[in-house]
Amino acid sequence: MESFALLVAATLNAGTVLAIAGLGLLVNERAGIVNLGAEGMMLCAAIAAFATVVHSGNPWLGFAVGAGVGAALAAAFGVLVIWLNTNQYATGLALALFGGGFSAFVGVGYVQEKIATQGSHAIPLLADLPFLGTALFRQHPMVYVAVLLAFAIIAFLYRTRGGLVLRSVGENPDAAHALGYPVRRIRLLAVMFGGALCGVAGAYLSLVYTPLWVEGMVAGRGWIALALTTFATWRPLRVLLGAYLFGGVTMLQFHLQSQGVDVPSQFLSMTPYLATILVLALISRNPTWIRVNMPASLGKPFHPGG
Amino acid sequence: MLKLEARPEASRFWRIGSPLLALALTVLIGVGIFALMGKDPLKGLAVFFWEPIKSAYALSELAIKATPLLLIALGLSVCYRANVWNIGAEGQFVLGAIAGGGVALLADGGSPRVIVFAVLAAGVLGGMLWAGIVALLRDRFNANEILVSLMLVYVAELVLAYLVYGPWKDPQGYNFPQTRMFDAVTQIPRLLKGSRINVGVLIALFGALGMWLYMFRTFGGFQLQVGGLAPAAARYAGFSSRRALWSALLISGGMAGLAGAIEVAGPIGQLTPHVPVGYGFAAIIVAFVGRLHPLGCVFAAILLSMFYIGGELAQSRLGMPKALTGVFQGLLLFTLLACDTLIGYRIRRTGRA
Numbered sequence: 001m002e003s004f005a006l007l008v009a010a011t012l013n014a015g016t017v018l019a020i021a022g023l024g025l026l027v028n029e030r031a032g033i034v035n036l037g038a039e040g041m042m043l044c045a046a047i048a049a050f051a052t053v054v055h056s057g058n059p060w061l062g063f064a065v066g067a068g069v070g071a072a073l074a075a076a077f078g079v080l081v082i083w084l085n086t087n088q089y090a091t092g093l094a095l096a097l098f099g100g101g102f103s104a105f106v107g108v109g110y111v112q113e114k115i116a117t118q119g120s121h122a123i124p125l126l127a128d129l130p131f132l133g134t135a136l137f138r139q140h141p142m143v144y145v146a147v148l149l150a151f152a153i154i155a156f157l158y159r160t161r162g163g164l165v166l167r168s169v170g171e172n173p174d175a176a177h178a179l180g181y182p183v184r185r186i187r188l189l190a191v192m193f194g195g196a197l198c199g200v201a202g203a204y205l206s207l208v209y210t211p212l213w214v215e216g217m218v219a220g221r222g223w224i225a226l227a228l229t230t231f232a233t234w235r236p237l238r239v240l241l242g243a244y245l246f247g248g249v250t251m252l253q254f255h256l257q258s259q260g261v262d263v264p265s266q267f268l269s270m271t272p273y274l275a276t277i278l279v280l281a282l283i284s285r286n287p288t289w290i291r292v293n294m295p296a297s298l299g300k301p302f303h304p305g306g
Numbered sequence: 307m308l309k310l311e312a313r314p315e316a317s318r319f320w321r322i323g324s325p326l327l328a329l330a331l332t333v334l335i336g337v338g339i340f341a342l343m344g345k346d347p348l349k350g351l352a353v354f355f356w357e358p359i360k361s362a363y364a365l366s367e368l369a370i371k372a373t374p375l376l377l378i379a380l381g382l383s384v385c386y387r388a389n390v391w392n393i394g395a396e397g398q399f400v401l402g403a404i405a406g407g408g409v410a411l412l413a414d415g416g417s418p419r420v421i422v423f424a425v426l427a428a429g430v431l432g433g434m435l436w437a438g439i440v441a442l443l444r445d446r447f448n449a450n451e452i453l454v455s456l457m458l459v460y461v462a463e464l465v466l467a468y469l470v471y472g473p474w475k476d477p478q479g480y481n482f483p484q485t486r487m488f489d490a491v492t493q494i495p496r497l498l499k500g501s502r503i504n505v506g507v508l509i510a511l512f513g514a515l516g517m518w519l520y521m522f523r524t525f526g527g528f529q530l531q532v533g534g535l536a537p538a539a540a541r542y543a544g545f546s547s548r549r550a551l552w553s554a555l556l557i558s559g560g561m562a563g564l565a566g567a568i569e570v571a572g573p574i575g576q577l578t579p580h581v582p583v584g585y586g587f588a589a590i591i592v593a594f595v596g597r598l599h600p601l602g603c604v605f606a607a608i609l610l611s612m613f614y615i616g617g618e619l620a621q622s623r624l625g626m627p628k629a630l631t632g633v634f635q636g637l638l639l640f641t642l643l644a645c646d647t648l649i650g651y652r653i654r655r656t657g658r659a
Contacts, residue, residue, distance in 0.1 A: 036452065040636075076640075080640070080643060080644055083310075084310075084643075084644060084647040085647070085650075086643040086644065086646065086647065087643070089391055089452065090594065090639075090643055091640075091643050093393060093590060093639070094636060094639035094640045094643060095636075095640075097587055097590075097591070097632065097635055097636040097639060098632075098633070098635075098636025098637060098639070098640060099636070100632055100636070101629055101630075101631065101632020101633040101634075101635060101636050102629075102632070102633050102636065104627070104629035104632060105627050105629040105630055105632065105633050108627040108629065215629070219460070220456070220457070220460050223453060223456050223457065224457075226453060227450075227453045227457075230450065230453075264468050264471075264472055266464040266465070266467050266468035266471070266472075267464070267468065269464055270460070270461050270464050270465075273457040273458075273460045273461050274457075274461065276453070276457050277443065277449070277453075277454050277457050277458070280443075280449045280450065280453055280454065281443050281447035281449040281454075282447070284447055284448040284449045284450065285447045285448060286448075287448045290448070
């Protein structure tokens with residue numbers, strides 16, 4: 001029972017990376033912009049945060065720097081895509097490739113560095129509950145932040161005027177423009193918010209999840225987070241659940257490897273990727289369902305007055 | 307204030323000028339990076355743009371790296387013209403290497419020389435199989451080809467790792483994760499004595515010619531491009547979008563697979579976990595810089611090959627990280643996309659409103 005509780009705890013830990021990145025990407029996709037550069041932003045943020053902590057020893061500064069780096073890269077992407085109307089897929093890909101190269105370039109000197117392991121923070125009283133305490137309430141604060149973030153985004157998108165404007169920009173930018181909303185600025189802010197959260201997710205990876213820096217350490221999580229927004233049909237709570245589901249797949253796979261199951265480890269390592277493909281195929285099977293739920297202007301350029 | 311104004315017609319000048327301007331900007335940023343790291347920028351530029359072309363040996367190495375880049379980029383050009391976003395050529399390349407390598411492992415000293423063709427054919431089929439999965443899932447399940455093709459890259463690399471750490475590991479290889487060296491009969495013929503350059507480069511150049519014929523001189527290639535540019539017009543004309551999807555993915559997968567087989571049956575000569583070095587991703591940049599045109603791809607492949615060699619030399623000569631290659635690759639694509647704005651727009655100065 002105790003080992004099961006630990007597995008649940010590890011699942012939440014692994015899912016948090018995907019949840020934070022996925023929620024960020026959800027917000028910019030709700031504004032009509034798809035940013036394929038998630039992987040690159042997460043990598044750059046991961047090394048930036050790691051280097052910050054190596055030099056300063058302050059993990060919260062690390063998270064802040066990670067968020068800043070993610071937002072800055074997203075802003076560069078946003079300017080190209082929103083003002084110069086470059087193709088969103090190609091530009092996102094450029095960001096993914098650049099981020100991979102740049103993080104490896106900057107990170108060379110940090111490969112051997114070590115930072116202090118971020119301890120888990122037990123929530124008073126709740127952490128002492130049998131089973132549940134170990135499973136849920138002895139986590140890094142960011143794990144709880146991810147959950148709160150999902151609810152905050154729900155509240156913003158569906159309960160505030162700003163959220164309504166953001167969604168209308170994603171559904172029909174021409175109408176939003178006609179009503180006098182600054183479509184481009186709103187989209188840029190949404191893209192930067194998405195980048196900042198991808199940055200936090202990258203920082204979580206290199207500071208908490210595996211406190212070290214390895215070239216390419218995001219290992220496709222940025223792409224899985226992108227897939228998550230589709231799985232979740234662009235709903236925040238489903239992104240959260242999907243993230244934990246994938247965190248669970250990852251952890252189960254590690255668990256089986258450590259138990260010495262008689263399956264080559266490479267096949268177990270494939271499971272998160274294969275699961276992504278499988279779920280993507282199952283969810284996308286009904287094109288109408290995707291079309292109804294997808295922000296209507298997603299991926300399409302917007303020319304004001306054009 | 308500066309303002310972008312739509313041109314009445316796309317600029318032919320900037321279609322060619324944009325990659326050149328992008329290269330100039332990338333070089334400029336590169337000079338900045340060298341200066342920031344306290345290296346002599348002139349030496350930095352020399353390792354990227356002079357060393358790779360200064361001798362016959364250097365040129366042959368340049369051609370060896372340009373070969374897979376060109377082959378993969380040719381296939382991707384067809385794909386992107388058809389508006390099919392295959393970004394997993396790296397995985398298709400790996401599967402081609404695995405399939406070609408698998409056939410090469412079957413050969414021994416007594417095998418006939420024609421087995422080379424079987425090695426290459428297996429590579430093509432391997433790449434097609436991997437891209438075929440993407441096509442099937444897109445066609446039958448409407449699954450996004452960008453994400454599926456990319457996820458399959460990770461799967462392909464793990465399949466390769468499984469084989470070289472497991473069943474295909476060389477028993478006499480001191481436990482290194484690699485297959486035995488392939489038998490000499492499976493090696494694709496070299497062009498010149500004393501250099502590693504092989505017929506692969508000719509295959510790639512013929513591939514460029516063939517791709518030009520397919521794109522601009524066949525009805526199938528025409529249908530595919532119309533489908534990409536104007537899906538509604540293609541539908542109205544009765545062109546099958548499903549056929550375009552399948553042919554775009556199978557062609558690009560086959561080309562990437564061929565590149566993988568040529569790589570393992572040529573310069574590498576065995577399978578190791580280090581077969582994939584990012585050619586599949588760099589080829590995306592080659593395709594865009596080459597304007598999705600076979601001739602443009604030839605030049606762009608040479609340029610990106612210079613980036614690879616320059617990165618290696620920057621490491622050995624200047625003590626800079628090899629990852630510099632990736633930085634320049636990404637920068638080139640970024641600046642290219644920005645400069646491409648000039649094709650459709652002109653910059654106008656406007657008075658303060």
